[in-house]
Structures are given as structure tokens and as C-alpha cells.
């Protein structure tokens with residue numbers, strides 16, 4: 110078994126993982142934390158996270174007879190936003206959609222180590238509490254921002270798992286208080302979405318409104334988007350544990366193309382990226398909001414064009430953005 114584990118960790122490291130670990134298949138005591146999050150109104154109990162909660166308490170709900178879960182963290186580079194909020198897409202969404210890219214890497218590894226039918230690869234593609242599993246497998250510790258932090262690497266990692274029916278020896282999972290008295294992420298968040306005790310308020314978070322918008326943002330949050338088209342990474346960037354990863358992909362929408370977005374072909378521009386999941390309608394509606402606070406002379410013309418869109422969501426967002434822009438100017 111030790112040889113298998115050694116081979117597994119070696120292959121994962123070769124595929125780009127910066128931290129790996131093994132934990133059991135549960136039960137995972139995540140219910141109480143979720144319930145607190147929902148009861149504070151910060152997460153939507155009626156949404157998919159509320160519906161999935163009972164399933165998250167055991168990896169056996171993802172793969173029957175699961176005995177172990179291998180957790181792996183893969184680093185990404187942050188966007189070069191600067192303090193003025195240069196328009197851009199957050200780094201985790203650069204390149205081929207990470208769900209598919211990391212999923213393919215983990216599948217390649219699993220195929221070489223485990224018998225067929227004895228594993229399932231998950232990258233935010235099934236109801237697993239991925240951060241909790243990583244923490245339990247000793248991959249990292251939970252930060253005040255909510256992000257899982259890998260010691261020596263930081264919070265700029267995406268997580269993936271191989272769930273298996275094989276019983277593997279679990280990795281040590283030391284209790285780490287890596288934040289101490291630091292509150293840099295809480296202070297840096299542009300919309301005060303972080304409570305300071307590890308919870309995030311999805312009714313305010315800019316990432317929530319750009320990556321999985323269930324409803325349009327409130328006025329002050331829309332203004333704070335300030336060029337953020339997909340994702341937000343302020344709470345990641347300011348973390349003292351963050352060490353920049355080497356560049357691997359480039360921004361699919363560098364600033365010179367950002368303002369041309371309405372005229373670009375959605376498929377040709379975002380093809381296989383994570384952003385493609387959002388669809389043109391929600392992306393362009395968010396684009397309108399992201400322009401509210403931009404001081405660029407091109408904005409008026411773009412918003413006027415978007416206001417004429419045949420898509421009611423884009424049209425409504427653009428009309429609201431024009432109004433909010435006037436109110437704030």
C-alpha cells in the first residue's frame with residue numbers, strides 16, 4: 110500500500126499538484142457550519158448548496174462504497190489588476206476550464222494507479238465539501254477569507270479529488286492557525302463580504318455576482334465591481350501566505366479587448382474557458398454593471414449599445430447601469 114501511495118503522490122506532483130493528502134470517506138461534520146452560514150443569511154439555503162448539503166456529509170454519496178479521498182491542490186496565477194482595478198478576468202478562470210483541465214489530469218493519474226471502476230474524479234463536479242476535505246487531508250488550513258491555504262504556496266490554488274473504494278492510510282492533518290491576528294483579507298474586501306470568522310456573505314461578494322449570479326447585484330455592489338468581469342481575488346491577493354505561481358495561461362480578455370467585449374464572438378473568445386459556463390447573456394449583463402464606475406470615455410457608447418440588446422437581461426442591466434452611473438457621477 111505504501112508503494113501505491115508513493116506512486117500516487119509522485120504522479121500527482123508530476124501533473125502539477127503542489128500539495129496532496131488522503132482522508133477517509135466520512136462522515137464529514139460540515140452540517141453545523143453550513144447551518145450557521147445559512148442562518149446568518151449569508152448563503153442561500155434554498156439554492157443548490159442547501160439542497161446538496163445532506164449529500165456532502167459522506168463521499169459515499171459520490172461513489173458507492175467509497176473508503177478514501179485523495180485531495181490535490183493546483184496553483185494558478187492571479188490577474189494583474191493593480192490597485193485601480195484594471196478590467197480583467199480573475200486568474201483561476203484563465204486557460205481551459207479548470208474543472209475539465211484538472212479533471213483530466215487527475216483522471217490520467219487515477220488510471221495509472223487504481224483498478225477501473227474503483228475511483229471517481231471530482232473537481233467541483235459532485236457534492237463534496239472540497240475545502241473541508243483538503244483541510245482534513247492535511248493539504249492546507251482554512252483562512253479567515255474562507256479560502257483553503259496551502260503552507261508555502263497560499264490561497265491561489267484550485268482543488269480536486271480522487272474518490273476511491275480502496276482504503277488508503279490517511280495523511281496527518283495538523284490544526285493550524287495560520288491567520289493569527291491578520292485581517293488583511295477582511296479589510297481589503299471592497300464590499301465587506303467577509304465576516305472575519307471565516308464566513309463569506311454571498312449577498313455582497315463580487316465573485317458570487319460575476320461567476321454564479323442568481324440575481325442582479327445591489328446598487329453599491331454593482332458600483333464596486335469596477336471592471337471585474339468574472340471573479341474577484343482581492344482576498345487572495347492580499348494574503349501574506351500568497352506566493353505568485355509561474356505564468357501558465359494568459360488572460361482571455363486583456364484590457365485592450367475588454368471594451369470591445371459586446372462585439373466579440375462569445376464562443377470564439379471564451380471557447381473552453383470557465384467563463385463559457387456563464388453564457389453570453391449573463392456575462393454581458395455583468396459587463397454592463399462592471400462599467401458603472403469606469404472613467405473610460407468609451408463606456409457611454411458601449412452602455413448605449415447594450416441598452417438596445419434584444420436580450421431582455423442585457424437590456425435591463427445596461428439601462429440600470431446607465432442610471433446608476435448618472436447617480437454616482
Ligand code: B12
Pocket residue numbers: 139142143146152158199200201232233234235236237238239240241251254255256257258264265266267268269307308309311314316317320321339340341342344345
Ligand atoms: C459556492 C462556492 C463559491 C461561492 C461562495 C464561497 C464561500 N466562501 O462560501 C462564491 C461564488 C462566492 C465563491 C468564490 C470563490 N471561490 Co468558490 N466555490 C464554491 C463551491 C462550489 C462551494 C463552497 C461552499 O460550499 N461554500 C459554503 C461554505 C460554508 O463552505 P466552504 O467554503 O466549503 O468552507 C468549508 C470549510 O472551509 C470549513 N471550514 C472553514 N473554517 C473552518 C473552521 C473549522 C473549525 C471547521 C471544522 C471547518 C471550517 O467549513 C466549510 C464547510 O465545510 C466550492 C467547490 C466545492 N464543491 O466545495 C468552490 C471553491 C470553494 N471555490 C474556489 C475558488 C477558487 C473561489 C474564488 C477564489 C474564485 C474567484 N477568484 O472569484 C472565490 C474566493 C472567495 C472566498 N473568499 O471564498 C475553490 C477554493 C480554492 C481555495 N483555495 O479555497 C473551490 C474549492 C473550487 C475548486 N474546486 O477549486 N465560491
Ligand code: SF4
Pocket residue numbers: 297298299300301302303309313314315316317341342343344345
Ligand atoms: S472574492 Fe472579492 S468580494 Fe468576495 S470576499 Fe473576496 S475580496 Fe470580497
Ligand code: SF4
Pocket residue numbers: 252253254255287288289291292293294295344347348349350
Ligand atoms: S489575509 Fe490574513 S486573515 Fe486573511 S486568510 Fe490570509 S492570513 Fe488569514
